[in-house]
Amino acid sequence: MGTLSYLYIPLFLLLLVVLSVRILREYERGVIFFLGRFYKVKGPGLIIVLPGIQQMVKVDLRTIVLDVPTQDVISRDNVSVKVNAVIYFRVLDPQKAIIQVENFHMATSQISQTTLRSVLGQHELDEMLAEREKLNDDIQGIIDKQTDAWGIKVANVEIKHVDLDESMVRAIAKQAEAERMRRAKIIMAEAELQASEKLLQAAKVLSQQSQAITLRYLQTMIDLSNDKTSTILFPVPIDLFGAQGPLAGKAAASRNEPD
Numbered sequence: 001m002g003t004l005s006y007l008y009i010p011l012f013l014l015l016l017v018v019l020s021v022r023i024l025r026e027y028e029r030g031v032i033f034f035l036g037r038f039y040k041v042k043g044p045g046l047i048i049v050l051p052g053i054q055q056m057v058k059v060d061l062r063t064i065v066l067d068v069p070t071q072d073v074i075s076r077d078n079v080s081v082k083v084n085a086v087i088y089f090r091v092l093d094p095q096k097a098i099i100q101v102e103n104f105h106m107a108t109s110q111i112s113q114t115t116l117r118s119v120l121g122q123h124e125l126d127e128m129l130a131e132r133e134k135l136n137d138d139i140q141g142i143i144d145k146q147t148d149a150w151g152i153k154v155a156n157v158e159i160k161h162v163d164l165d166e167s168m169v170r171a172i173a174k175q176a177e178a179e180r181m182r183r184a185k186i187i188m189a190e191a192e193l194q195a196s197e198k199l200l201q202a203a204k205v206l207s208q209q210s211q212a213i214t215l216r217y218l219q220t221m222i223d224l225s226n227d228k229t230s231t232i233l234f235p236v237p238i239d240l241f242g243a244q245g246p247l248a249g250k251a252a253a254s255r256n257e258p259d
Helices: 002-020 094-099 104-120 125-130 132-150 166-207 210-225 238-256
Strands: 021-024 028-034 037-042 045-048 054-060 064-074 080-091 152-163
Touching (some): 021 028, 037 094, 064 104, 080 104, 080 125, 080 132, 094 132, 104 132, 104 152, 132 152, 166 210
Antiparallel strands (some): 021 045, 028 037, 028 054, 064 080
8 A cells, every 4th residue: 555655756746747748839928816815927938727626717818800790780861781890809917807807809800890780870871881990990099998908909900881771772873873963064164264264365365366367267268178078168257358458448539530
């Protein structure tokens, strides 16, 4: 019996050492509880956890990608949309992540869903579609503030999709088409205004020399002659011959003189 007891003691100590040795990776930490009370955070590498009197909860410090399920949101202008997002967060304080909240994964997911609905419900549909970066920052700030007590850092929030009903898609398409037509009409009106200003300047230049309008008329005739049409109708204003007025008047006066 004495010999067997000497053999059991080394085996027991060896088994105790084997059960006590734990290895944690570089991105892992172990939250150690001693008889139910928080003791310390250990890791990474080789650590000792005494079985029976110490318990370890392993925590991953890598960035976690959380896919927020699709949420039904009613915008401030009473438009119903479906929105989903993705959140990137990581544990900064393993002690708080284990002690302050029961399941930090579930807690972060739930707070993300409620915050997403709350923030987007305060904005109009146009803002959801055009100002996603600002909305992402607002949501990230609110979630990060609430999860700070759990030792969690929310690094980024991205809204992935904003799904609309077909009727709303058609309405937005009509609105976009009307906006393009409005811009086209404004551009055409501005072009007409600029063209009229240039024509006015050209008229002032041509009016300084009476022969200039005649040269312009002849140049127009040359340009039209290059066309393959067989008949050309071209209106000729009377003022075009104003430069020949004095000569024509003298000729008419000489014809009207009595013999």
